[in-house]
Amino acid sequence: MQPNIQALNPQHWKDYELIDCGDFEKLERFGDLILIRPEPQAVWSKILPESEWQYLHHIRFKGKSATSGEWMKKNAKVPDRWHVTYKNDDVQIKFRLGLTSFKHVGIFPEQSVNWDFITDCIKKFKTPSPKVLNLFAYTGGASLASRAAGADTTHVDSIKQVVTWANENQELSGLQDIRWVVEDALKFVQRELKRGKTYNGIILDPPAYGHGPKGEKWKLEDLIKEMMRDVVQLLDQQEHFLILNTYSLGFSSIIVENLIRGAYPQVQNLNIGELYLNARSGVNLPLGVFGRFSLFNC
Structure with a gap:
């Protein structure tokens, strides 16, 4: 067979949104924070202009090597840790997010x-x-x-x-x-x-x-x-x-x-x-x- x-x-996310991706990066919202992170699969050109990426984001990951880097904040008040919620028709779960040195949150x-x-x-x-x-x-x-x-x-x-x-x-x-x-x-x-x-x-x-x-x-x-x-x-x-x-x-x-x-x-x-x-x-x-x-x- x-x-x-x-x-x-995904259909149920309210605390997450992919805004755009391209040129080996992705622009995404986790809760109230918008991040720019590397994305090796995004081999095409960005859809939104670079100026909009720069305006929207709060934090950008800058790689130092293939496996590590640092986060660049536009504002020092942006937190290193925050929470998001996922809810479908049956369950609701919460996550603590954080800025790691290997680009994941x-x-x-x-x-x-x-x-x-x-x-x-x-x-x-x-x-x-x-x-x-x-x-x-x-x-x-x-x-x-x-x-x-x-x-x-x-x-x-x-x-x-x-x-x-x-x-x-x-x-x-x-x-x-x-x-x-x-x-x-x-x-x-x-x-x-x-x-x-x-x-x-x-x-x-x-x-x-x-x-x-x-x-x-x-x-x-x-x-x-x-x-x-x-x-x-x-x-x-x-x-x-x-x-x-x-x-x-x-x-x-x-x-x-x-x-x-x-x-x-x-x-x-x-x-x-x-x-x-x-x-x-x-x-x-x-x-x-x-x-x-x-x-x-x-």
């Missing part, structure tokens, strides 16, 4: 389409307190959405600082009892297999490159096949969903489809495609590919 191929654009807005999918699936499950596992979980958007929807949620990331950040977001959102695990994701999955654990929902959001807390090396193309082979064995066979996101510029939706079908040949209701943001200026910004499935259409 052919998969459902989609391009997904603590959230990937395009992922909210997956938060909607997660909450829809959990709402349809008959299992009370379904178990959800979020791997490579960063500051916890998917973990918060899962917990707010009523799931028994486990959050796994190899970096202690971002797990602490995710815990702050849990408190901001008025939630509790997410299980926090600082560990290499692949090692955690293999340990859970030995324990005979199962999960109703699994989210994988792996980086192209990364390191575990004990120096374990992660390279997407080298380890994703092993990860998928192991992780599908954790799925509850009665009620489940799985989401795989990839950001590597070399990965297409067909690669994601092949990975999922290779690891889980019995897959049903498979959706693959691109995540993107539609800018106020009219241009669309692609931000990775996804594959996701469930035993029923969420």
Whole structure:
């Protein structure tokens, strides 16, 4: 059966807006603050004039290298940290944002389409307190959405600082009892297999490159096949969903489809495609590919 191929654009954001993008940059609003950040996918020209970018923005990231830089504020009163809220038809969650030295602010807005999918699936499950596992979980958007929807949620990331950040977001959102695990994701999955654990929902959001807390090396193309082979064995066979996101510029939706079908040949209701943001200026910004499935259409 052919998969459902989609391009997904967030619909519920009020505290986020992509205003324009081009010339390897993006102009975006998080709450009341407007930022200019690097964007390697924006290889076209900006739609809005540079003068409007300069007028609108409060903060601009200036790169010093490929992986780090500094934020340039137009006004010294602009805060280094602030809060935003995401709300769909089922849950409301909050995030603490901050200006990091590697251009991120603590959230990937395009992922909210997956938060909607997660909450829809959990709402349809008959299992009370379904178990959800979020791997490579960063500051916890998917973990918060899962917990707010009523799931028994486990959050796994190899970096202690971002797990602490995710815990702050849990408190901001008025939630509790997410299980926090600082560990290499692949090692955690293999340990859970030995324990005979199962999960109703699994989210994988792996980086192209990364390191575990004990120096374990992660390279997407080298380890994703092993990860998928192991992780599908954790799925509850009665009620489940799985989401795989990839950001590597070399990965297409067909690669994601092949990975999922290779690891889980019995897959049903498979959706693959691109995540993107539609800018106020009219241009669309692609931000990775996804594959996701469930035993029923969420």
